[in-house]
Amino acid sequence: MRVLIAVTHLLGAGHLTRAAALARAFAAAGHEALLVSGGRPAPMVRAEGLRWVQLPPLHVAGTDFARPLGPDGGPADAALLAQRRALLLDALADFAPDAVITELFPFGRRALAAEFLALVEAAQAREPRPLVLASVRDILVASAKPERIAQAHARVAQLYDAVLVHGDPALVPLDASWPLDAGTAQKLRYTGYVDEGMAAVPETARSGVLVAAGSGPAGLGLLRAAAEAARLQPGLGWRILAGHGVPESDLAAIGHDLPDGTIERARPDYRALLAGAALSVSQCGYNTAIDLLASATPAVLVPFEAGGETEQRLRAECLAGRGLARVLPEAELTAASLLQAVEAQLQAAPPAPHGIDLGGAARTVAIVDDLFLQSRTAPGRVRVPSPVRERAHPAFALLRNALDEAGTRFQRVRFWWRDDDAVVASPALDRLIGLAEAHRVPILLAAIPAGIEPSLGARLASAKTVRAAVHGLAHHNHAPPGEKQAEFGPHRPLDALRDDAAAGLRIARERLPGSALLPVFVPPWNRLAPDLAAALPGLGYRGLSSVPGPAIPGLARADATLDPIDWRGTRSLRDPEVLLRDVAAGLASDPARPIGLLTHHRVHDDAIWSFIGDLLSILAAHPAVTLVDPQTLFSAAAVDSGAAASTLPGSSAVRNG
Template identity: 75%
Template sequence: MRVLIAVTHLLGAGHLTRAAALARAFAEAGHEAALVSGGVPAPLVRLHCVRLVQLPPLRIAGTDFATLLGSDGRPADADLLARRRTLMVEADAAFAPDAVVTELFPFGRRALAAEFLALVEAARARRPRPLVLASVRDILVASTKPERIAQAHARVAALYDAVLVHGDPALAPLDASWPLDPATASKLTYTGYVDEGAPPAPAAARAGVVVAAGSGPAGLILLRAAAEAARRRPELGWRILAGHGVPEAALTAMARDLPDGTVSRARPDYRDLLAEAALSVSQCGYNTATDLLATGTPAVLVPFEAGGETEQRLRAERLAARGLARVLPEAALSAESLLHAVDAQRAAPLPGRHGIDLGGARRTVAIVEELRAGRGSVRHPPRTPRRGRDALRSALDTAADRGRSVPFFWRDDDAVTATPALDRLIALAARHATPLLLAAIPNGLAPVLGLRLEEAGHVSVAIHGLAHRNHAPPGEKPAEFGAHRPLDALRADAATGLRIARDRLPKASVLPVFVPPWNRLAPDFAAALSDLGYRGLSAVPGPDVPGLRRLDATLDPIDWRGTRSLGNPDALLRDLAAAVAEGRTVGLLTHHLVHDAAIWSFVEELIPVLVKHPAVQVVDFRHLFDQVTVDSDAGPSKSRVARIARTG
């Protein structure tokens, strides 16, 4: 297929870098890709195999996004903007793409709305009509004016088939930064982070401090503070890289009295330098964050916050919450404060494997391929296949005929705050009077979640680890509570997680049930949970643990290793029918933050089939853990309620 991506970067080159990475991914997968760029050309952005259409470039001064400047530095006039619109529409006509992607718009670039809308409307007028997709990063900057947010939502509803979110909701769900309405939320598809860099060369040892601050002049305050810090502590081995947008005079001034090579222009081998460094000092733009995640380099982050920008600060704080970085606010930045932060981060434990999805480029290609192959599936997901439904109903009917009950419970993971997706989840459970076990990440809990749960009497909260941080060594499956750390450390984190949840959430909603991130935990740690005050464990089917009730998930509808959308629904239902026939508990596991329309449709059809069937007995979590005393010697098999709680 042919894919056209339209992007205009105005401050740094991050938007262009990500759009170019996506275009290359399409080209490398055998498709034709065209990139329409409306910003200033960036020399380090790679565009091999990609057709480039360069519009007359625009830029801004400082953070004044409302005033667009032409290449001569003067405000863009009507003729220049009209010429850009014409070239945009002509590019669509000449290339005749099967998919048109607008980067950031309609969630941003309001000043360029006329040209983006001209492109979208021209594309929608062609026959056959191409897909029209929005492409956004993990974190957006929402307007303080509700009418502007409503306008963006209205444009998505009227003009777009889907919204590609290039992030991992385990780190930053989109509605943590943008107030989504249900209609827009239903069109979101998370791709994972777009890692545009090549794999770094392996480093024999790490040494030195690498400092970078993007491609433009916005990072000058950080670069100057780093240069002064290098003068005070040269033994740390500094390498300060300035973007090509930094004036030459500023570069020369920074390099004064420093050894040759300490200050230089940004380099194409930046990622290799980062992989060899003992520490990174940088802002926290999208591409910087993916570089840090790809190389595993400890970091001090000084997020860009001028002009009311909040994107980098939010991303930096979420990385810091996982132990991957230390945040130094830009307002507190000086050579002295930077050296203090560097020393503190160098003394901190090395970050473990984070488990954050960096496969966004490849998965974006797969998602667009599937959308094109199944036109209409975004707005109207196919109903659950009849054969699978019939097999499940037959298994349930057989159980009822034999007088056998089928225990069922529903767990949803990764809650941290109140979002439209959570509202939809809670409403679905309430509509069918189904108790819901919400696995919440203690370190990320927002106060608004507690307020939301006060209104949801049928929702209980389990403890989802501490920070959902991966501590597994390279090459092993991610785990926060695996056998990779001392038992005392695991016990301390689990105790802290329970305490935080009880402090921040309504006490009536918090149950002493432990849910290990990635459903993995060390056997000796599982045996220690009851001593910490836990009375339940929910993971995937495993052995009984003395002192704990088990409620293990058996059905996860998401294709995590492939599309990250709905797995084969017919196969899912046939597996579920087999579990019912074998007398196993049905434990549904969902992840509301990453549901697309197909997953929501599957779950919304499945819940009433289960809870309305006379053979199904729904587990009441609060009754199970508030009313039943656990027999630590006999394990969870002494009572009827215990039999309901067991899985596998």
């Protein structure tokens, strides 16, 4: 897909941060994303790797959202607004998106309604018509005028296909802040919170009080109170971070007599600092709340409430209601009241695990992908073929038809995915994980134990859809000259094979997070001496994955059946017609036969990435397909119940391992 996201942040940078995170998630999943930003550039928002159009930026003074100001600080006049509309429509025409996402509008940004409506109405007039979606945070600020709420509902009904709510209703449903009508409620799609921060494991010994006050001048009151509290109780170990939108003169005045290092500008390693802090003091914007949830740091929240704002206070109260924070109302903020709240929270019990969904970036991509596929196949609409899926490779249509046939017979097609040769975190691994998360497809990542670098373990700690397996020991060939390559073939004594297999499991357990690693053996080159296979359960292995082969007592076995790489020729994509016709033919003759995809992210070219993305788009969205989690596939229960006695059969499509 091509996805255009339009956002204008007027006060802080939270709206832009979330929109940019979504754009990166679409790009990581193999889609094209264009971010059109109408607010001021924000230094802390990452723009690398994104297509970006910057409109003449607007901002507001204080909380006067009805009167946006232009780049020169004066009121945004008709000529400036007309220029922005023209640039926005040019971006739409040039990019020709499959989906248009408006951030906050039509639930907010009423002062900019003309440009958002111009974009949406122009999108509606295009052929084929793109999806039109609204993107909102977990909490909205509802107008006190019922007619304005009714107007937003009418625009959703007339112009929008869905509303993406980037929150978890288990914490706060949208109707806690916005009075929904029945039509709008039916169009809501909860994504979970959009967390793009790096995983930060909480320190075993936390220390100090970390204060952060947003990206702009709205946090000046909190900065001043925290600086005075640091003067009164310096022994608490204060570190105060001010946003880049705070004027330098204000920052200098606030910290004029504090020790060096006490107050500084916001830093990109904020989450790591948070994970090591004994306590956080902050406002309660969307991204701040996610940082707290991800780091499990005890918190005192001083929600921003100027100008009648209610968003942060409601979010803070919801977090406090679950025992995750203590709330100090902004109206009661002084250095003394802040110290009292800090000392009380330092003595309180640490927050319990919260279970709140932070997977909103990948789930947003999956939801939009599903909506796009549905829109192109809805009754009464002309289906627009994907250039890759059905124009360049007509066999994708055969695959879809075979799945449809299985569905009409109420048969389920099982699908699982394995990727080999992992050793280090890399852009290619990020792209692989992005695809898995975007399509909600679990993946088994076969890691080479002797080559595992620390960055791989850190990356897997934050990848919820990925489990690791043991890919031999060092991926060294021990076969004699002239024979097919093998690390664990029948060319060495069984004791040597056993020792190396045991060492592989031991090293993998030392270098990878325990929650990520499954005791599953994946032999390099998919070649394995039968005597070693029988010995694996005694070494601690519970599963085996190779090419289709016999069942092994004591092991759950699941083998790969579909390898898209032409290993003996171009080392690029094999003929997709042959690949997909084989899969479709297999499904037609035996829908119970699972599809086991085998990939190698370190050597993929664009053709292979494109094929995998298209394949996942069809399989993950089809109602007849069951996505099988490797953790379930290789569970101890499967072994103990005798499931190990039945391997997952497949074709001979796998060429290499």
